[in-house]
Amino acid sequence: MLDVQNLSVDFRVDSGWIRSVSDVSFALPANSTLGIVGESGSGKSVTALSILRLHAARTTRMSGKIMFDGNDLLAMPERRLRDLRGRDIAMIFQDPMHSLNPVLTIGDQIGETLRIHQGLSATEARNRAVELLDMVRIPDAKSRVTEFPHRLSGGMRQRVMIAMAIACRPRLLIADEPTTALDVTVQAQILELLRELRQEIGMSVILISHDLGLVAEFSERVIVMYAGELVEDAPARTVFDTPQHPYSEGLLRAIPSPDEDVSRLYAIPGRIPDPGNRPPGCNFAPRCALAEPACHAAPPPLEAFAPGHFIRCPVRMKTTEPAE
Amino acid sequence: MTDQTAIQSPSTMTTTAPPPMPSRSRVLIRKLWRHRSFRLGAGIVLVIVVLALLAPFITDGSPNKMSLRDRFTPPSAEHPFGTDNFGRDIFTRVLYGARISLWIGFASAMLAAAGGAIVGMASAWFRRLDGIIMRIMDALLAFPAILLAIGINAALGPQVTSVIIALASAYVPRMARIVRAAALVIRELDYVDAARVSGAGATRIIFRHILPNCMAPLLVSVTFVFAYAILAEAALSFLGIGPPPPHPSWGNIIAEGRDYSVEAWWIMLFPGLAISLAALGTNLLGDGLRDVLDPRLKMEQ
Known part of the structure; x- marks a missing residue:
């Protein structure tokens, strides 16, 4: 359904263009889940925003193809793209405190998508909004529908955002760190809700997060991004159990385990390279324990480590035998 | 079966609905009411x-009625504010003048706001x-507002409407700056992206999400405007280019x-006291509005 081919995104800065995402490819069949993992600045959100072409056109340059049902979203005129937004592809954002318009009631905002795409009247949209609030398990939906966002908690607002996103039963939902701004208990509820809705509606979900554990639990397939590049692409279980790229390993090790009593939490040494000043070789080499001289010399390619498992690490390619 | 427990947990955790709270507008009104200078203004x-x-109903309804026998009567029971050189009752003239002056103030503020919203939003x-657009606005701002109004008014001729148009155009630049500054911040907020993601077009985003x-x-x-x-208006009238003389605007009464x-x-x-009071009142009112609507104070909520 969605097929991203060699997507690169550049942003204009004072000194020229800076590459934020380079040569990312992945595919997402209908009714499936994909997780995108990486730390801040790895390009995961930029990739997601590119799918809906939300970047400011004047300061962004995108190349490659994003095929959705056989049409290239990047080449599509804005008008046609607008018809897809909200109807076929929806998105929820990281910070529910800022993603609702403070001067409109939540019913108005949920109804807006329906009015745009299905031409519903105000009353019909209001009734649908109540149903949708029920769907996202907001109690007392009938009276809640006329409330303004400032009266809802963060978790509630994220539910409202989800209600807005699923209003037209989209086939693809992009969730950009949907739980990052929420309490841990609320996080679990929101993810559970997404999981249920996904089955109810039969949509595909792209879940973006810096939390590898969370993504691996939610998705069927996971891609790990680092400094704008795809470094590992594999089924979720594989990434979680036997990650091959040293960066994925590091991400996994950085999740504290409740069973072990550790005095020091693990952190990957160093920082993500500045997008304007990336190393000549492997982007991760300066932080990598396995790095060899060759790693610093030339950028490594993405190679098939095992069927359906791709990594961008020549060291691992030659030293490790894939577990059958 | 893990699914089952997980399905239940959200509903049990969220059923504790908050107690009914007053609506947003009622909160605002209560806050305004509690604001002392707003109340006074x-x-x-x-x-x-x-x-x-x-x-x-308060006066005999004829601000322009002359009575040459009663010229220059000082304030008395019959003429609380005295009479002028034509024997016209100042009290009546000041009350009728309030109609013209307030109308000019209101109409030019509204017109300036509308113009500012259009120009600022476009920008x-x-x-x-x-x-x-902003360089043009800067150029207009560089003129003192009153000078600009004199120029425009001189071109349009002495009428109440031309005073309104002149004053409104003089205040459009500062309104435009305010709207532009606010809109530039708001257009980058998540809920504008959220609207775009819902498939909203430019018109809907501007009029439903940014402008409000x-x-x-x-x-x-x-x-303040x-x-x-x-x-x-008083200054223009005093200079003799306000509403034409029979009109009892506050500025005209003073000028005469x-x-x-x-x-x-x-x-x-x-009439001078009336002008000061009206200006004081609206300024106090504006102060109160600013305190209550200011986003920084909103955060403390």
């Missing part, structure tokens, strides 16, 4: 507006036009009393 403005509306939305959220700062500056406009300021001080004093 609103009270002053309200009294002036009511007096202006009731003018035909914030069409980034290519921004530089040009620019209203708070605009409303505050409307009250209202006060400025009343003062500016100018030649008799020593012998008949009451002619200038009472």
